[in-house]
Amino acid sequence: MSDSFGKGHHLHLIDGSAYIFRAYHALPPLTRKSDGLPVGAVAGFCNILWGELTKSGREVPTHIAVIFDFSSKTFRNDIYPLYKANRPELPEDLRPQFPLTRAATRAFNVACIEIDGFEADDIIATLARQAVEAGGACTIISSDKDLMQLVGNGVRMRDPMKDKTIDRDEVIEKFGVGPERVVDVQALAGDSVDNVPGAPGIGLKTAALLINEYGDLETLLDRAVEIKQPKRREALINNAELIRISKRLVSLDAHVPLDFTIADLSVLEPEPEALLGFLQEMEFRTLTRRVSDRLQVEAPAVAETPEPKAAAPERLPFDHSTYARVSDLPALHAWADRIREIGHVAVDTETTSLDEMRAELVGISLAVDPGRACYIPIGHKQGGGDLFGSTDLVPGQLALDDVLAVLKPILEDPAILKIGQNMKYDWKIFARIGVTVAPIEDTMLMSSAMYAGLHNHGMDTLSETYLGHTPIPIKPLLGSGKSAITFDRVAIDDAVKYAAEDADVTLRLWQSFQPNLHRAKVTTVYETLERPLVPVLARMEMHGIQVDRDTLSRMSNAFAQKMAGLEDEIQTLAGDRFNVGSPKQLGEVLFDRLGLPGGTKGKTGAYATGADVLEDITTLEDTYPQGAQLAARVLDWRQLAKLKSTYTDALQDHINPETGRVHTSYSLVGAVTGRLSSTDPNLQNIPIRTEEGRRIREAFVAPAGRVLVSLDYSQIELRILAHVADIPSLQQAFRDGIDIHALTASEMFSVPLDQMTPDIRRRAKAINFGVIYGISGFGLARNLRIPRAEAQGFIDRYFERFPGIKEYMSETVKFAQGSGYVQTLFGRKIHTPEINAKGPTAGFAKRAAINAPIQGTAADVIRRAMIRMPDAITHLDAKMLLQVHDELLFDVAEEDAAELTRIAKAVMENAHHPVLTLKVPLTVEAGQGLNWAAAH
Structure with missing residues (x-):
């Protein structure tokens, strides 16, 4: 193991993103026997990585990393928006293997690197440059032609599939020029795969001939008028700018900002338990034996036959042509009969808005078996793609009352399980039309219980990861920008495919997840902390909280005046007028005009002026008093600007015109620890440490004859720390x-x-x-x-x-x-x-x-309290309104306030019983008032 990098060291960089494609297409398909998960590319990847780690002789790496693409969008899309626009969709059996290759890399105890905004090739170029500048050598494990521009001066490539070294001669054989002129040839020839335009009609051979004749691309473009062949001459003259853009697209950025050094990439011995555990999970028997022999540990047993799995669904292909449109009552009754027969149904709603309190129901989709799903259109309107089309309904739809007459008994039947993805949304849509959906299952919450921290829990991610299927995207149906439409304007035939597929995906996810909850030992978490909270939160959100618009307006005006005063003070300190809200102009004032130390520029060329930078400057009062005061005033200005834009202005827009209240939306999966987050508006982050922030809470008020009661756990996380430590x-x-x-x-x-x-x-x-x-x-x-x-x-x-x-x-x-x-x-x-x-x-x-x-334990405690609370206070004229960090806020009749405080306090302080006995007591502080600030 090496803790530095220099002469005698050898860095191996594995192009993970390119290699998984190569392995997928070059190797025979392979599936995991226990569940049919495709793992062929992962197997090839693991064998290559193990080979790199066990090399002998001069090829032995002292430092190693696997580099991946973070996402499809990088800085090149800003240069040329159509860059890589023609790339085909990933094969369905390849998509779930991408996260597995990252998991494999970590299992081998190898650095796994990806950086937002840059391609893997850019990171490789940067590390290769650093390795050579440090006096070491670098080998790039890849056959990607785009990396061949890096070959030479201590950098070489090796194709792991062919075990073939790629040096200068191989680059010349490929491109007709040396590595130093590869980008010139690529800029001329373009690349149809990555949608690099190049010069029309000029291929690699012609490009190489031209570059060899004229020396470099700029000379060629400057002397294009001398070329005798008319088509070639016109292609270069008419497309000169596009060719220059192409060169920027194919040129690798060798100066990607890194938050680590090559010394951090030392080769480390794999942890046997972690590596063998991963290989066993993948069911790679041969590699498991090879690794265990090398590490001199006993190989874990890999079952020859899969363990029987209850309710394992058959992997049927998704076929949109099988989905049904339900437009008459006999057909709807037939679906209802099947639901009663099997005792469960996946259900999804299509609406006109993501705001459940304002959304209009457009249709309902149902799924009863994999591949057997339907869509019931209810509110599709004439006018297709025209947002301002007719308000008349498209013919051939069932009336909502007729649909509810059939479905309401099913949706409320305690013997029939209703399955949804993010069921809280659909629960609220149905509740607004008089239907209380119960009992429920939620695949989003199942995923959160099993896989928190591994990925997000949206339906598309879950479908791609666990079903190997990419659902129909919503954006092409609705459009974007000014031409965007709502779902009630989508053609019903298109809606059937989209909506029924959602229900079908949800049902298949449920069938996959349901037996795995027990195997993952999180059934109790899901059934006691996740699923029961859905109707509790839904009712809180629907009730909302009253906000005084006049108070918010007065605060906005006061903040605006104070900001104006701060702007004058800031500009006086700066010695000139500038836009205080412009980070670029602020950076120039601080580091160019005032000469403050510590200025660093990002990839945009502007100085960093984030809060951490400004806070550091405020500590320089002894040496740079003017700059320190300016930074402090800017921090004050930014805080007021955020309070004004995020709360006092925005909250007014969030007041529902029908209820006169603000209805936030809570996410049960917003944080991996189980803490709730809220959006539209976000009420979790209202600052309370400043006077201005605390004043925001004055706008949240109780109706006449009522008070707000706040109950807040006292130092709950410190108490839990005292217990666990x-x-x-x-x-x-x-x-x-x-x-x-x-x-x-x-x-x-x-x-x-x-x-x-x-x-x-x-x-x-x-x-x-x-x-x-x-x-x-x-x-x-x-x-x-x-x-x-x-x-x-x-x-x-x-x-x-x-x-x-x-x-x-x-x-x-x-x-x-x-x-x-x-x-x-x-x-x-x-x-x-x-x-x-x-x-x-x-x-x-x-x-x-x-x-x-x-x-997470603190979050679990307050979840348990919230789940128990409705039954505990059902006899009181009180409603639970908000959950913010460790606090619950209630709206209660004045005469019931004392009793509510007593009961709610007891529920919260004993929420951990009987599951958990803490060595410290949980205590709750209570307060009440006519507004939230007074109650807290």
């Missing part, structure tokens, strides 16, 4: 009701409690909460505005005083590295796919792994 002194302090921050300060700084100063307590508080989030010495130094060494000293002393916390962190990371996930005290799994990564990614992954069980 088993810190007796902290546990006793919580039991005795002692100020935990003062106690920590006393323990760390040897200051008696009766002599505690606010500053010492503040430092202890910052450390207490910082430790939960894995704060570094640098981060604590920034928060407290103290030297980094002093901040690190605080953290070191903290761990010395509370060694159980350090032990908890170490054990949690160790568990995550071995298992690939961490767990909350209630059994929620949070996967940590980057935990064995290298470089800065590893630090972030470790901090997330340490925090997740604590934050």
